[in-house]
Amino acid sequence: MRRVRQFAWLLLALVTLASLGAGLWAPADYAMQFREAPNFPPSHQHLLGTDELGRDRFSRVLYGSRVSLLMAPAAALLSTLLATLVGGVAGYLGGWWERAAMAATDLFLSMPWLFLLLAVRAMLPLNVSPITSIAVTFLLLGLLGWAASARVLCAGARGLRDSDFVLQARACGLSGPRLLAIHVMPNLRPALLAQFWISIPVFIISEANLGILGLGVSEPLPSWGGLLRELESFTSFGFEAWKLVPLVLLVLVVSSFQVILSRDEVYA
C-alpha cells in the first residue's frame, strides 16, 4: 500500500506540474480555433486531436486541469475554514452555541448536495464571464460544502474542551481566545487536514457534474466538467478513445486523492 501511495503522490505531482506549466508546453491557447481542422484525430500538431470548434484538445486538457486542480483546493480551504469557524468554535464554546451550530449543520446535511448546489447556483446569474463563472462555481462549492466537516471538527473540539490539559490551562488563567488559538486549534490540525483532503475530490467531482449539466465553468475556459461535456457526442470507444483522456485523468487524480486520504483519515 505504501508503494501505491507513493505512486499516487507522484501522479498528483506530475499532473499538477503539467497543468501549472500549461502556458509553457501547451501547443496552442485553449481558445484558439483551427477552423480548417475541426474534429481532427490525434496528429503531430494536435496530440489529442481537436474538438468540434477546432481547438487543440491537449492544450484544453492542460488548462482545464489547472482550473480544476487549483480551484478545488481553494474551495476546500474555504469550506474547511468555515467548518472550523462553525464546528470548531461551537464545539469549544459548547452549550447554546454548539446546539445552534449543529442544528444549522443538520439543516445543510439534510439537503442532497447536488439539489442544493443547483438551487443556489440558479439563484446567481448564469450569463457571466468565464472568470466569474469559475469564481461563482468554486465559491459556491466552498460555501456550501462545510457542513460534514463542521460536524467532525465540532466533535473534536468538544473532546479537547473537556480534556485535562485544557482544564488545567484554563485554571492557570489562560483566556478563551488564547486557549482556542494555542491549545485547541493546533490539536485539531490532523482532523482539519483530513477534512481538507476529503473535500478536494468531492469538489472536483461536483464541478465535473455541474460542468456536464451546463452549470459550471463557462466556455471557452476549460475545466474537467466542461471537457467531459464532449462525451455527449461520443460515438465509439475504438475510434474516439482520445476523447476519454479527460475522464481517465479525472479518475486517476480523484483515485490518487482517495489513496492518500486513506492514510490521513487514520491520523484524523
Add this chain to the structure above:
Amino acid sequence: MRKLARHLAAMAAVVLVGGLLSATLVRLAPGFGADEQQLDSRLSSESIEALRQARARDRNIPGFYLHYLGRSLRGDLGESRTLNRPVRQLLAERLPVTARLVGAGLLAGWFCAVLLALGATMARKPACDLFATLVAGVFLSVPAAVLALLFVFASAPAYLVIALAVFPKVFSYTRNLLARSYGLPHLVTAYAKGLGPLRLLVWHVLPVAGTQLLAVAGISVSIALGAAIPVEALCGIAGVGQLAWQAALGRDLPLLVNLTGLVTVITLAANWGAELAGQGLGMRTA
C-alpha cells in the same frame, strides 16, 4: 411514540427554517420582481401600476414567506415560470418516475455492495479485498453525469447509474463494518470453534452491524436522489431530477425551491426512518 413525535417536530422545524432560507434566497435573487408583462406596450399605465403593486407585496421577506407558507399549506405550491404549469401537478407526474428509478437503483446498488463486501470480508484474502476496494474506488472517482453519458452511449438501463453511484459508498461502509464485526473477540472465538460462515453471519455479524447498516441505508437515499439529477437530465427521463435541472437552467426559482424542500423532506424521512428502525433492531438484539 414520544420519539416519533420528537422526530416529526424536528422535521417540521427543519422544513420551516429551510423554507425561510429558501424564500429569503428567492427574494434576494437577482431579477426577483421583474415581470416581462410590464414591458408590454398594449398595457395601460394603470395595469402596469397594478402589476407593480402586486409584486410589491412580495418585497417584504417575512410577508413573502408567510404568504408562501400559507399557500403551501393549502396545497398550492405556485406555478412554474418556465413550464407555465402548477408545481403540484408537475410533482405529481414526475415523482413516481423518480421513485421507481431511485428505488431500482438503490436495490441494485445495495445488492452489489453487500455481495462484494461479504465476499471480500469472508474470503479473508488480501487479494480479494484489494480487488473489491479497487472496483469501488474507480466508481467512487467517476462523476454520476459521466456514467449517465456512457450508459446512454451503451443503451444500458439508467437505474444502473444510480446503482453505481450508491454502490462504492455503501460498499466501503459495509466492508469496514463487517471487517470490524468479524474482528470482535467473541466472533473470532466462534470462528475458531468451527461455526459455519452462514451461521456466523446471520447469528453474530448481522445483529452487530445491522443498526449501522440501517443508518447507511438512510444516507444512501440522499446519494441516490442527488445522482438522479444528472441521470434523468442526460438520459432524458422525465422525473424530478430532470425538472430540477430544467428549473436551474431556466432560473425557475419557485419550482426549484419547492423541489429542494420536497427532496429534503424525503431525505429526512428516510434518515429518521432508518434511525428508528435501527433503534428497534438495537433494542431487540440487546
